[in-house]
Amino acid sequence: MPSYFEDLTPGTGLRRPRAAFTSDAGRLSLTGTWLFRLSATAEGAPLDFLGPEPPPGGFTELPVPSHWVLHGHGVPRYTNTAYPFPIDPPHVPDDNPTGDHRLAFDLPAGWRTADSVLRFEGVDSCFRVWLNGQCLGTAKGSRLPAEFDAGPALRPGPNVLAVRVHRWSSGSYLEDQDMWWLPGIFREVALLERPVGGVDDFFVHAGYDHVTGRGTLTVDTGAPALISVPELGIEDLPAGREATGLAVEPWTAETPRLYDGHLTTHGERVPLRLGFRTVAITGGLLTVNGTPLLLRGVNRHEHDPDHGRALSVATMRADLLLMKRHNVNAVRTAHYPPHPAFLDLCDELGMWVVDECDIETHGFIHADWRGNPADDPRWEPMLLDRMRRMVERDKNHPSVVVWSLGNESHHGRNFGVLADWTRSRDPGRPLHYERDRSYRHSDFYSLMYTPVDEVERIGRREEAVPPETADDPELEARRRALPFLLCEYAHAMGNGPGSLAAYQRVFERYPRCQGGFVWEWIDHGFRRRTADGREYFGYGGDFGDHPHGGTFCIDGLVFPDRTPSPGLAELKKVFQPVTVELAGARLRVANRHAFRDLSHLRFTWTLEDDGRRVAAGELPVPRVPAGQAAELPVPRLPAAAGEGWLTVRAELAGDEPWAAAGHEVAWAQFAVSAPAARPVGPGRAARRRGDVIALGAGLFDARTGVLGRLGPLALDGPRLDIWRAPTDNDRGMGANSVAREWHRAGLDRMEHRTVSVAPREDRLVVEARVAAAGTERALRVRYTWTAAGPDLRLEVHVVPEGPWDDLPLPRLGVRLTLPADCDAVRWFGRGPGEAYPDSREAARVGLFATTVAGLQTPYVVPQENGHRAEVRWAELGGPRHRLRIEGAPHFGLTARRWTTGDLAAARHPTDLVERDRVYVNLDLAHHGLGSASCGPGPLPEHRLIPTETAFALLFRALP
Numbered sequence: 001m002p003s004y005f006e007d008l009t010p011g012t013g014l015r016r017p018r019a020a021f022t023s024d025a026g027r028l029s030l031t032g033t034w035l036f037r038l039s040a041t042a043e044g045a046p047l048d049f050l051g052p053e054p055p056p057g058g059f060t061e062l063p064v065p066s067h068w069v070l071h072g073h074g075v076p077r078y079t080n081t082a083y084p085f086p087i088d089p090p091h092v093p094d095d096n097p098t099g100d101h102r103l104a105f106d107l108p109a110g111w112r113t114a115d116s117v118l119r120f121e122g123v124d125s126c127f128r129v130w131l132n133g134q135c136l137g138t139a140k141g142s143r144l145p146a147e148f149d150a151g152p153a154l155r156p157g158p159n160v161l162a163v164r165v166h167r168w169s170s171g172s173y174l175e176d177q178d179m180w181w182l183p184g185i186f187r188e189v190a191l192l193e194r195p196v197g198g199v200d201d202f203f204v205h206a207g208y209d210h211v212t213g214r215g216t217l218t219v220d221t222g223a224p225a226l227i228s229v230p231e232l233g234i235e236d237l238p239a240g241r242e243a244t245g246l247a248v249e250p251w252t253a254e255t256p257r258l259y260d261g262h263l264t265t266h267g268e269r270v271p272l273r274l275g276f277r278t279v280a281i282t283g284g285l286l287t288v289n290g291t292p293l294l295l296r297g298v299n300r301h302e303h304d305p306d307h308g309r310a311l312s313v314a315t316m317r318a319d320l321l322l323m324k325r326h327n328v329n330a331v332r333t334a335h336y337p338p339h340p341a342f343l344d345l346c347d348e349l350g351m352w353v354v355d356e357c358d359i360e361t362h363g364f365i366h367a368d369w370r371g372n373p374a375d376d377p378r379w380e381p382m383l384l385d386r387m388r389r390m391v392e393r394d395k396n397h398p399s400v401v402v403w404s405l406g407n408e409s410h411h412g413r414n415f416g417v418l419a420d421w422t423r424s425r426d427p428g429r430p431l432h433y434e435r436d437r438s439y440r441h442s443d444f445y446s447l448m449y450t451p452v453d454e455v456e457r458i459g460r461r462e463e464a465v466p467p468e469t470a471d472d473p474e475l476e477a478r479r480r481a482l483p484f485l486l487c488e489y490a491h492a493m494g495n496g497p498g499s500l501a502a503y504q505r506v507f508e509r510y511p512r513c514q515g516g517f518v519w520e521w522i523d524h525g526f527r528r529r530t531a532d533g534r535e536y537f538g539y540g541g542d543f544g545d546h547p548h549g550g551t552f553c554i555d556g557l558v559f560p561d562r563t564p565s566p567g568l569a570e571l572k573k574v575f576q577p578v579t580v581e582l583a584g585a586r587l588r589v590a591n592r593h594a595f596r597d598l599s600h601l602r603f604t605w606t607l608e609d610d611g612r613r614v615a616a617g618e619l620p621v622p623r624v625p626a627g628q629a630a631e632l633p634v635p636r637l638p639a640a641a642g643e644g645w646l647t648v649r650a651e652l653a654g655d656e657p658w659a660a661a662g663h664e665v666a667w668a669q670f671a672v673s674a675p676a677a678r679p680v681g682p683g684r685a686a687r688r689r690g691d692v693i694a695l696g697a698g699l700f701d702a703r704t705g706v707l708g709r710l711g712p713l714a715l716d717g718p719r720l721d722i723w724r725a726p727t728d729n730d731r732g733m734g735a736n737s738v739a740r741e742w743h744r745a746g747l748d749r750m751e752h753r754t755v756s757v758a759p760r761e762d763r764l765v766v767e768a769r770v771a772a773a774g775t776e777r778a779l780r781v782r783y784t785w786t787a788a789g790p791d792l793r794l795e796v797h798v799v800p801e802g803p804w805d806d807l808p809l810p811r812l813g814v815r816l817t818l819p820a821d822c823d824a825v826r827w828f829g830r831g832p833g834e835a836y837p838d839s840r841e842a843a844r845v846g847l848f849a850t851t852v853a854g855l856q857t858p859y860v861v862p863q864e865n866g867h868r869a870e871v872r873w874a875e876l877g878g879p880r881h882r883l884r885i886e887g888a889p890h891f892g893l894t895a896r897r898w899t900t901g902d903l904a905a906a907r908h909p910t911d912l913v914e915r916d917r918v919y920v921n922l923d924l925a926h927h928g929l930g931s932a933s934c935g936p937g938p939l940p941e942h943r944l945i946p947t948e949t950a951f952a953l954l955f956r957a958l959p
């Protein structure tokens with residue numbers, strides 16, 4: 001017998017979906033401490049908690065909103081595509097954790113109406129509700145509001161609200177997003193007064209005509225109402241009547257101008273926040289107010305490391321502030337409508353939003369899409385209900401410019417139903433759906449994780465015809481005329497993503513490419529502690545959850561606690577809305593905003609000589625309009641004695657709602673003078689004395705040729721090293737795994753065989769062959785040491801031997817160890833953060849200092865990190881020893897208190913235990929990062945293919 005949690009209805013007793021709004025009518029928040037009881041099955045506990053009598057034993061306190069699994073009742077479960085239950089639609093297993101929730105509340109005195117409404121903003125995944133023992137109905141659709149008529153059951157004074165929530169339901173088949181399964185009443189619950197003659201719903205149409213520069217306003221309501229916008233001189237405009245010729249400043253994400261107004265009926269007054277803008281697809285481009293957009297976007301899931309999807313408004317604001325400060329201008333609400341307050345904040349702070357419906361049936365991929373709800377008419381009501389609830393709730397937000405029908409649900413007839421309904425209900429916004437590759441229900445050509453060269457072909461409209469439209473020229477012509485979005489790209493899992501700059505160059509070059517959304521904003525990790533109290537972030541499997549998707553939920557630009565990762569720093573640089581180029585004796589400042597001129601920015605310059613500031617000033621940049629550029633003379637610079645760098649910065653001239661004056665928006669750097677070349681002095685003789693060879697300040701092992709002492713400093717190495725702890729992107733996905741090839745080739749276990757150690761009159765020459773057990777590939781290496789004064793100079797010459805084909809190396813460099821007290825690090829090179837070949841835009845050339853600990857990036861899943869690029873020189877030292885290393889000209893620097901093997905074996909940062917040495921890598925090169933954890937690997941130019949190579953380093957022990 002089908003029950004409400006397994007049937008194909010969206011719910012029972014639900015009111016018609018409508019806009020989210022506040023008003024002067026009463027609102028009683030029902031958030032706070034409720035009583036809670038968990039049972040193992042849907043009907044495992046009696047309905048003994050509905051009435052006014054005290055509930056039976058077994059209830060404990062639980063905050064609402066919350067997910068009960070984050071409060072000690074069961075565990076969160078993470079899966080990517082696979083359903084955590086058998087594919088048996090619409091059924092769910094008998095084991096169906098069910099949470100009974102109960103709240104006793106008092107109706108405030110003077111509560112005005114019997115027509116009250118009980119509103120739930122989000123309950124995961126299915127629930128039944130009773131008020132004073134009377135059943136009001138049932139609902140599904142976790143990330144969507146549900147309203148019930150509460151009037152007939154409501155009583156003056158004390159009332160009892162009871163809610164039974166099931167973890168699994170037929171609705172769960174539509175909610176297979178790549179995220180934690182988190183049951184519960186996780187958004188607010190409130191009782192709303194519905195005054196007689198009140199406002200039931202309204203639809204604001206606030207347009208802007210960029211040709212006339214005038215706005216229009218119509219507010220549609222079901223019943224008579226009057227609209228006032230005092231700032232625009234609109235007073236008592238009847239609902240349904242259009243006001244035209246309004247002298248408005250338009251709303252854009254760059255200039256989020258809102259006008260306060262109100263809507264009144266004789267029973268209710270609703271505040272309005274109006275943003276005037278017109279969204280259109282014209283000439284194959286997404287435009288707002290006539291201007292094409294370039295979306296610099298991120299995919300945002302709702303996640304908090306302690307509260308899951310029960311986010312505070314402060315956290316939502318924190319997300320938006322972080323995004324704005326990192327030059328992000330667009331959010332795809334992956335993959336469900338966000339908390340409504342998030343959209344209020346987007347209106348206020350300025351963000352282009354693709355609002356996505358709570359629909360994903362991804363797990364049917366494991367049944368070759370047999371039974372996919374998207375193509376089954378029986379599921380149409382449930383799917384359409386979700387689209388309606390989203391569109392009705394969010395339709396009045398100027399920030400929402402695109403509706404997305406859902407994610408990763410293959411294709412099917414029901415999407416046609418959703419698209420038709422949405423187009424007729426809201427012709428003012430285009431639709432997005434990616435997975436139906438005919439794009440018949442989408443106003444965008446949209447893909448995920450497409451390689452850069454393919455995006456470039458799309459930009460030129462030279463992409464191959466997809467099979468889905470091959471037989472339908474009309475449909476293919478329509479598809480080819482659509483604007484292009486990458487609804488997901490640059491998988492930000494672990495260290496990475498690489499190639500952000502390469503994508504951006506293509507987006508900026510081809511108008512058809514209107515940008516994209518990096519996958520994804522935040523790592524979905526949950527805060528945990530080791531037995532001895534050290535904090536870390538858990539992922540799939542850490543809770544005994546099984547089956548699970550492991551670390552695949554740790555793929556964000558910010559760590560679970562919203563600490564920006566190096567990937568976000570890179571994104572900020574690549575997304576910067578102002579670029580500065582040096583063209584001869586002139587600086588070219590280009591404004592890449594779509595709407596805003598540059599008058600809100602203050603430009604300054606500094607000149608650094610070998611990293612030390614020697615001059616600075618303001619740069620008088622004119623008011624460059626959006627999309628235009630200006631040229632100005634390079635400031636008069638004093639001559640630099642060493643390596644001179646001119647840095648130009650654009651910072652906020654005044655406070656913005658999202659950052660304070662002085663916040664850096666963009667920067668650029670130009671080399672203006674090169675360092676003087678260093679003469680190489682005459683070499684000294686290398687002399688053997690028993691087991692050691694002495695050369696200048698160095699003492700070498702006579703058998704292996706390895707440097708063991710430099711002046712007072714005990715070290716071990718440098719020796720060739722090509723291994724790095726694989727990144728998530730090295731590990732890749734499925735067959736696309738360079739790390740697997742590396743392991744197969746034994747690159748993680750290369751051994752040295754010393755071929756010869758030859759002390760000469762002016763040098764020491766050590767030859768070795770470096771290879772892995774059981775393989776024939778090798779690297780022949782010659783270390784040539786020369787000494788001049790206190791300096792030892794090393795030249796490393798590498799020749800690959802055997803069939804390397806196109807197997808890239810993880811890195812190419814040398815490794816040495818230093819005493820543990822060599823903890824302070826200074827360097828002149830790129831910094832302050834880590835950088836890799838295809839993620840180095842954010843690192844500027846300068847003089848930096850930190851500690852060995854400060855060099856580490858604590859990725860939630862330990863992996864290669866912390867590499868400082870293009871280092872000219874570095875000093876590592878402590879109270880007793882100091883080592884200076886110079887490049888010829890540059891090297892990459894990594895230093896840690898654990899080995900590469902330790903790093904590769906750790907599952908959490910808390911697994912890493914400091915050893916009694918500092919492990920230092922000095923690299924000529926690294927393999928790029930790419931984003932092969934879901935997408936393409938590094939671009940060809942960033943693959944580290946072994947060839948004959950030489951590089952040099954200089955070592956000096958400092959007092």
Ligand code: IPT
Pocket residue numbers: 080177178335407408448449488491519552555934
């Ligand atoms: C894509 C999903 O849409 C997204 O939710 C996430 O799972 C991402 O992958 C990987 O982290 S789907 C994938 C098959 C391209």
